[in-house]
Structure formats: C-alpha cells, structure tokens
Amino acid sequence: MRISIIGTGYVGTVTGACFAHLGNEVICVDVDPKRVESINRGVPPIYEEGLDELLKAHAGKNLSATLDYDYAVSNSDVSFICVPTPTDESGKIDLRFVREASRSIGERLKAKDSYHVVVVKSTVVPQTTQEVVTPILEETSGKKAGLDFGVGMNPEFLREGKAVHDFMHPDRIVIGGDDPKALGIIKGLYAGYTCPILEVDTKTAEMIKYVSNAFLATKISFSNEVGNICKRLGIDTYKVMEGVGLDARISPYFLNSGLGFGGSCFPKDVKALIGKASEIDYEPILLKTVLKVNDNQPHMLMSLLKKHVPDLKDKRIAVLGLAFKNDTDDIRESRAIHVIGSLLAEGASVVAYDPMATERMKRVYPNIEYAKSADEALEGADACVIATEWAEFKKLDSFKSMRKPVVIDGRRMVDPRGKGIIYEGLCW
Numbered sequence: 407m408r409i410s411i412i413g414t415g416y417v418g419t420v421t422g423a424c425f426a427h428l429g430n431e432v433i434c435v436d437v438d439p440k441r442v443e444s445i446n447r448g449v450p451p452i453y454e455e456g457l458d459e460l461l462k463a464h465a466g467k468n469l470s471a472t473l474d475y476d477y478a479v480s481n482s483d484v485s486f487i488c489v490p491t492p493t494d495e496s497g498k499i500d501l502r503f504v505r506e507a508s509r510s511i512g513e514r515l516k517a518k519d520s521y522h523v524v525v526v527k528s529t530v531v532p533q534t535t536q537e538v539v540t541p542i543l544e545e546t547s548g549k550k551a552g553l554d555f556g557v558g559m560n561p562e563f564l565r566e567g568k569a570v571h572d573f574m575h576p577d578r579i580v581i582g583g584d585d586p587k588a589l590g591i592i593k594g595l596y597a598g599y600t601c602p603i604l605e606v607d608t609k610t611a612e613m614i615k616y617v618s619n620a621f622l623a624t625k626i627s628f629s630n631e632v633g634n635i636c637k638r639l640g641i642d643t644y645k646v647m648e649g650v651g652l653d654a655r656i657s658p659y660f661l662n663s664g665l666g667f668g669g670s671c672f673p674k675d676v677k678a679l680i681g682k683a684s685e686i687d688y689e690p691i692l693l694k695t696v697l698k699v700n701d702n703q704p705h706m707l708m709s710l711l712k713k714h715v716p717d718l719k720d721k722r723i724a725v726l727g728l729a730f731k732n733d734t735d736d737i738r739e740s741r742a743i744h745v746i747g748s749l750l751a752e753g754a755s756v757v758a759y760d761p762m763a764t765e766r767m768k769r770v771y772p773n774i775e776y777a778k779s780a781d782e783a784l785e786g787a788d789a790c791v792i793a794t795e796w797a798e799f800k801k802l803d804s805f806k807s808m809r810k811p812v813v814i815d816g817r818r819m820v821d822p823r824g825k826g827i828i829y830e831g832l833c834w
C-alpha cells in the first residue's frame with residue numbers, strides 16, 4: 407500500500423516507520439522542515455526505542471518525508487491524520503490541527519481520480535470523525551464520503567518509550583469505519599497481525615481510545631485512594647494490590663500507587679472526556695474524582711515531608727526524578743513539576759536530578775539547581791523526594807551524605823531496611 411502520514415510527532419513517526427517496516431511505501435508530511443529533513447536523513451526527530459534502526463533501514467527507500475501535501479496525497483492511497491489534539495484552557499479538546507489537516511487533504515482529493523481513504527489516528531472525542539473531519543473533507547474536495555473516498559478512525563495505544571514495540575505487538579487493533587470499503591482497506595494494512603481486530607463505527611473507535619486511557623487512569627487513582635487508606639492503617643498497599651491484581655478480572659497492571667499519573671495522554675484524555683460529557687449534559691462524577699485524587703497526591707507528599715521538616719524555608723531539598731515516568735525525557739504533566747512548585751512556594755532551595763529530563767525541566771524552572779547524579783543531589787540535602795520510577799533509584803546508597811537523611815518516596819523505589827534513614831512511603 408502507498409501511505410501518507412500527516413504529522414510527524416511521536417505517533418506519526420512511529421506509525422510511518424512501522425508501516426514502512428511492514429513493506430508499505432510511506433510518505434510523511436509535516437510543516438516543520440527540520441523534522442522532514444531529519445526523517446529523510448534516517449534520524450528520528452524524537453527518541454523512541456527501536457525507531458532509530460527502523461528509520462535507518464527505510465529512509466530513502468520506502469520511507470520519505472516532505473513539506474508538500476500535494477505530493478504526499480497524490481502519491482498515496484491512504485492518509486493517516488496523526489496531528490496533536492491538545493486541550494484548551496477549559497479542558498475541552500482543541501481540534502485546530504485536525505481541521506487544518508482535513509482541509510489540506512480535502513483540497514488535494516479534489517484533483518484525485520482514484521479512491522483514497524482518510525484515517526484519523528489522532529485521539530479525538532467521539533463524533534469528531536463523523537461530524538468534523540468528514541464534512542471538511544467533503545466540502546474542500548467537492549466529493550462524497552463513502553462513495554468517492556473513504557473515512558476511518560484507527561486509534562493508537564502506544565506507550566511513550568515503547569511505541570515501536572506496541573505498534574508491532576498490540577493487544578488489539580481497533581478499526582472504525584462508516585463504510586465497508588474503507589474498513590476493508592484499513593484492515594488490509596494489518597493483514598499480518600494475529601491479535602484481535604475489532605471493527606466498529608468511527609465514534610465507537612474514538613470512544614474506545616478515551617475509555618482505555620480513562621480506565622487506566624482510574625486504576626491508578628483507585629490504587630492511590632486505597633494506598634492513602636492503607637498508609638493510615640499501617641497496611642502495605644503494594645501487598646494488597648498484589649493480592650487484588652491476581653484476580654484475572656482485575657489484572658496486575660496499573661495498580662502501583664504513588665505520586666499519580668502524568669504524561670501527554672492520561673490527564674489530557676480524561677479532561678477531554680469530561681469536557682465531552684459536560685457538553686452533552688452529563689456530569690462524569692467518577693472521572694472528575696480520578697483527576698482530583700491525582701492532583702492531590704503531590705499535596706500528600708508535601709504533608710509527609712513537612713511532618714519531618716516542618717519549616718522548609720532555605721532547606722535544601724533533593725528532588726530525584728523529573729520525567730513523568732521512567733525511560734523518557736518527557737516532563738509533560740510530570741508530578742515533579744507540582745512538587746517543585748510547592749517546594750519553591752515554601753521557600754525551599756531545590757536541587758533536582760533526572761537521568762534524561764534535566765534540559766527540559768530547565769525551561770520550566772531555570773533557577774533551581776540541577777545535579778549531575780543522584781549522589782550529587784543528595785549531598786548535604788535536608789530531605790529527598792523521589793518523584794519518578796527510574797530503576798537507578800532502587801540502588802541508591804548515598805543517604806549518609808545528606809545533612810538529615812529524610813527520604814519521602816513517591817514511587818516505592820527505596821528499600822529503607824538497614825539504610826539508617828527516616829523513610830516515608832507516600833502510600834505505604
């Protein structure tokens with residue numbers, strides 16, 4: 407198949423590279439010349455495990471990038487819309503980029519003789535494909551959806567850092583289409599996959615994506631609520647959730663309590679689903695509470711810290727972990743941002759360390775101190791806060807160099823036994 411990919415963010419680049427790896431002819435389109443040039447040189451514009459090898463193998467062969475929509479759409483049979491869908495200030499989804507991409511594709515469809523399928527991969531709230539994308543495509547092309555061209559919705563379930571693996575080995579593939587011809591063509595792209603393939607209409611596909619993320623976020627907030635209760639009862643919540651997760655109906659994943667969830671998807675998608683529900687006159691009490699519990703975890707951590715260091719003014723506090731999760735340099739919605747904000751508001755002096763995310767955090771907090779290692783951050787600190795689940799924190803052994811060895815663990819990284827530290831687990 408000849409595929410064009412609109413937008414070369416992490417979803418677009420990974421999708422393009424993986425489809426090329428599956429033997430398709432892929433053309434990526436972006437408005438950013440730097441990204442286009444980078445892909446054509448076989449260098450990933452973002453870091454993703456395994457992406458480097460894929461781009462090296464396929465760039466200049468069956469994978470290319472361009473600024474030119476005309477070229478991309480006229481030389482492909484399927485276009486995937488992979489542009490960002492941020493939330494606006496009120497928490498509602500901002501469809502600006504989806505609209506622009508739809509218009510740009512539609513204008514090129516006008517001159518095309520052959521059947522073309524437009525597939526939305528961006529995360530969009532239910533009814534967007536049907537009520538926003540299709541009308542724009544019809545209006546700009548002067549053609550009829552379901553007849554002259556097809557429209558589909560094919561959500562991604564890619565974890566940052568593991569996106570290539572997740573694309574190649576998905577638990578399931580969801581294909582939404584409002585006409586059988588489009589559905590058939592999209593399904594053909596996944597011909598070699600052995601996982602379940604679910605065929606639904608476009609609004610169901612859109613909803614599946616939101617509900618998957620909202621459910622995972624709910625599991626985390628639920629675990630945090632249980633953890634907050636366990637902490638007060640002197641029960642180890644990790645043992646509790648181990649016992650709970652052994653029930654096959656529940657599964658052992660996403661039951662780790664701590665500082666809560668961040669990242670580019672969970673907070674944004676839960677907010678957008680709440681926004682959509684409010685628009686149709688339904689108050690999603692549970693989803694709102696999921697966010698409330700999540701927002702509260704950094705405050706819980708601050709209370710525990712203040713139990714041991716009541717006056718934080720001018721105290722040196724080491725914050726270990728800045729990325730929103732381990733193995734990424736992404737700090738979007740990272741819980742560490744909130745923790746550092748609260749520490750600064752109390753007058754503390756913050757020394758931060760992260761194996762990958764320091765440069766990004768410097769843009770948010772340019773005036774705090776950044777250490778080159780966890781050991782360096784701990785030296786002379788009055789307390790330490792662990793905000794990200796980096797594996798290296800499990801091996802920490804330099805607490806003796808702290809002025810006062812108070813460790814507030816937001817991710818269950820440190821085993822306090824025999825370390826001579828004053829240890830507080832956030833939920834255990």
Ligand code: UDX
Nearest residue numbers: 562563564565566660661662666667668669671730731
């Ligand atoms: C998520 C979804 O997993 C993916 O399917 C979707 O397409 C995009 O959003 P990602 O944002 O990369 O992927 O991160 P993920 O690994 O799911 O973790 C999200 C957040 O939840 C992190 O901040 C992590 O620290 C937190 N988390 C995860 C917990 O607090 N507890 C857990 O048990 C699991």
